[in-house]
Structure formats: C-alpha cells, structure tokens
Amino acid sequence: xxxxxxLTPFELEIMDxxxxxxxxxxxxxxxxxxxxxxxxxxxVQTIIQRLEQKEAVRRSRKIxxxxxxxxxxxxxxxxxxxxxxxxxxxxGSAQPVVAHLLxxxxxxxxxxxxxxxxxxxxxxxxxxESRRALAKxxxx
Amino acid sequence: xxxxxxLTPFELEIMDxxxxxxxxxxxxxxxxxxxxxxxxxxxVQTIIQRLEQKEAVRRSRKIxxxxxxxxxxxxxxxxxxxxxxxxxxxxGSAQPVVAHLLxxxxxxxxxxxxxxxxxxxxxxxxxxESRRALAKxxxx
DNA sequence: ATTTGTCTACTACGGATGTAGTTTAGTGAA
DNA sequence: TTCACTAAACTACATCCGTAGTAGACAAAT
Numbered sequence: 001x002x003x004x005x006x007l008t009p010f011e012l013e014i015m016d017x018x019x020x021x022x023x024x025x026x027x028x029x030x031x032x033x034x035x036x037x038x039x040x041x042x043x044v045q046t047i048i049q050r051l052e053q054k055e056a057v058r059r060s061r062k063i064x065x066x067x068x069x070x071x072x073x074x075x076x077x078x079x080x081x082x083x084x085x086x087x088x089x090x091x092g093s094a095q096p097v098v099a100h101l102l103x104x105x106x107x108x109x110x111x112x113x114x115x116x117x118x119x120x121x122x123x124x125x126x127x128x129e130s131r132r133a134l135a136k137x138x139x140x
Numbered sequence: 141x142x143x144x145x146x147l148t149p150f151e152l153e154i155m156d157x158x159x160x161x162x163x164x165x166x167x168x169x170x171x172x173x174x175x176x177x178x179x180x181x182x183x184v185q186t187i188i189q190r191l192e193q194k195e196a197v198r199r200s201r202k203i204x205x206x207x208x209x210x211x212x213x214x215x216x217x218x219x220x221x222x223x224x225x226x227x228x229x230x231x232g233s234a235q236p237v238v239a240h241l242l243x244x245x246x247x248x249x250x251x252x253x254x255x256x257x258x259x260x261x262x263x264x265x266x267x268x269e270s271r272r273a274l275a276k277x278x279x280x
Numbered sequence: 281a282t283t284t285g286t287c288t289a290c291t292a293c294g295g296a297t298g299t300a301g302t303t304t305a306g307t308g309a310a
Numbered sequence: 311t312t313c314a315c316t317a318a319a320c321t322a323c324a325t326c327c328g329t330a331g332t333a334g335a336c337a338a339a340t
Binding site: 009012079080082083086087089090094095096097098099100101102104106107109111112113115116118 | 149152216219220222223226227229230234235236237238239240241242244246247249251252253255256258
C-alpha cells in the first residue's frame with residue numbers, strides 16, 4: 001500500500017477535520033478549528049497544499065472560486081503508521097506502553113476488559129470456522 | 141516536577157543507553173549503538189550536549205580527558221511525557237489506541253491478561269487498607 | 281619535550297515544520 | 311464592464327533536528 005504517508009501533528013489535525021467533514025474548503029477547515037488555536041487562513045492553506053503533495057487529499061470540485069478537498073487515505077491507515085512509529089520509540093513492544101497507561105490511570109481495568117471482549121468477538125468473527133470446530137467438539 | 145523535558149527520538153535513544161549504563165562517556169555511548177546505524181562520534185557528542193542543556197543529563201566526572209555523563213531524569217518521567225503527547229494526537233484517549241494495538245496483533249490477549257493481573261496486584265499493594273476492609277466485610 | 285591521538289567546544293547546514301505575507305486571478309455585484 | 315472581494319498560488323522565514331566538520335586543548339608515549 002501507499003499507506004506509508006507520514007503526517008505531522010498539524011497535518012493530522014487537518015486530516016481529522018476532513019475525515020469528519022468528508023469534504024471541505026480551506027475556509028471551512030480553518031473555521032472548524034477552535035478560535036483559541038486557530039491559525040491564519042494561509043497557514044491552513046499551506047498545510048492542505050502539503051497534504052495534496054503527499055497525496056493524502058485531493059481536490060474534489062470547485063464551488064464559486066473555492067476548491068473543495070477530500071481525503072484520499074483512511075484514518076485507520078494513518079493511525080497504524082503513527083502507532084508503529086511510536087512503538088519504535090519503546091523498542092517496538094506495546095507492552096510497556098500499555099503498562100504505563102494502566103499505571104497512570106489513563107486506561108482502567110474496565111477499559112481493558114471491554115476491549116478484551118471486543119477483541120475476542122472480532123477474533124471469532126474473523127475465523128468463523130473456529131466456532132464450527134468448537135461446536136463440533138462440544139457436541140461430541 | 142521539571143518532568144517537562146521533551147526529547148526527540150534520537151535523544152531518547154541516547155538516554156536509553158545512559159539509563160542502562162548508568163554513566164558513560166561520549167565514546168562509550170557511541171559504540172553502544174549498533175554499527176549499522178552508528179552515527180559519527182561528533183553527532184553523539186552534539187546530542188549529549190543538547191541533553192545537557194535540557195538538563196536531562198550532567199557531567200558526573202572526568203576520566204583521563206574524557207567526560208562521563210549520567211542521567212538526571214528518570215525513564216518513567218520521560219515515558220509519561222511521550223505517552224501524553226502521543227495520546228493528544230488521538231484526542232487524548234487511550235482507548236482507541238489500545239483497540240488498534242489489539243486489532244493489529246501488536247498486543248495479544250495474553251499480554252493484556254498478564255498486564256491485568258499486574259495491575260490488580262499493584263492496585264492491591266497501593267491500597268492495602270482495601271484488603272483489610274475486604275477481610276472485615278467478609279468476616280462478618 | 282615533542283609528537284600523536286583523542287576529546288571538547290564551536291560552527292555549519294539541509295530538510296521538516298509551523299507560521300504567514302504577497303501577488304495574481306477569478307467571481308459576483310453595481 | 312468595472313470594481314471590490316476572496317481564494318489560489320507562490321514565496322518567505324524561524325526553529326528544530328539529525329548530521330558532522332574543524333580547531334584547539336590535553337594527555338600518553340616516545
């Protein structure tokens with residue numbers, strides 16, 4: 001995949017807005033950013049231009065004299081990249097990171113249990129044969 | 141805390157070495173880096189100088205004409221900072237990140253269970269009264 | 281003491297990133 | 311059709327980061 005697009009924090013923020021809006025003009029994106037941290041119009045414009053170069057977004061159409069932009073990449077693919085790079089900082093293993101999250105209370109045992117359940121379910125969904133195999137075994 | 145030291149990836153790698161060695165000269169740090177990715181001596185020197193400025197390390201003593209350096213900050217405090225900043229990219233919540241880790245297989249159910257157990261234990265250790273309270277209640 | 285090698289201190293530099301000004305062009309109103 | 315707006319396109323620039331060269335200090339060996 002050309003999923004290997006690297007985004008900076010600010011680029012990520014813009015992408016986040018585009019993912020939510022589906023499609024938007026520079027002006028719309030800019031005004032979506034909370035006033036306290038809202039950068040100049042041209043700053044947003046620059047970032048979107050860079051996203052275009054990286055092929056993370058493309059011009060979808062023109063309304064009046066304003067261009068509309070839409071995402072070309074998925075949130076998921078970007079998150080994957082981000083997480084991979086982050087884990088590399090910790091030697092590539094997720095364990096210490098999660099341990100830290102638990103220690104600091106950023107993640108509770110309840111969170112984990114909920115996720116665990118979800119993981120088990122999607123695991124089963126991904127491999128339905130297992131269920132059949134299981135049923136067979138328990139039937140006998 | 142002055143825990144608010146921000147480290148770049150390379151700075152973090154150097155700190156990692158220093159945390160492991162306890163104390164080391166520029167040369168020692170440099171030679172600890174795997175050859176494939178080993179930068180020039182002066183590059184490591186520059187990074188260590190920057191770490192000095194940030195007060196992440198200090199000169200501990202001098203051996204021959206070489207300075208020895210030792211960490212001034214803990215691994216934990218740095219990890220905390222890193223994780224916080226990373227989570228900010230995802231809107232500050234750890235949940236989606238962990239969900240992603242599970243989905244991608246970077247974290248297994250076994251990992252989670254082990255962590256869960258550890259979390260429960262340290263939780264109990266941190267609040268021993270709970271055990272007493274529990275005992276009292278069940279006694280009655 | 282002079283030489284030789286290593287270390288420190290200082291300087292440099294290109295690419296990335298956040299930030300925004302300036303110039304040019306297109307659009308709708310008068 | 312011309313004017314006033316607004317957006318696009320281009321340019322600029324400071325800071326950070328990885329990278330390393332060079333000059334000068336100092337120590338060990340001869």
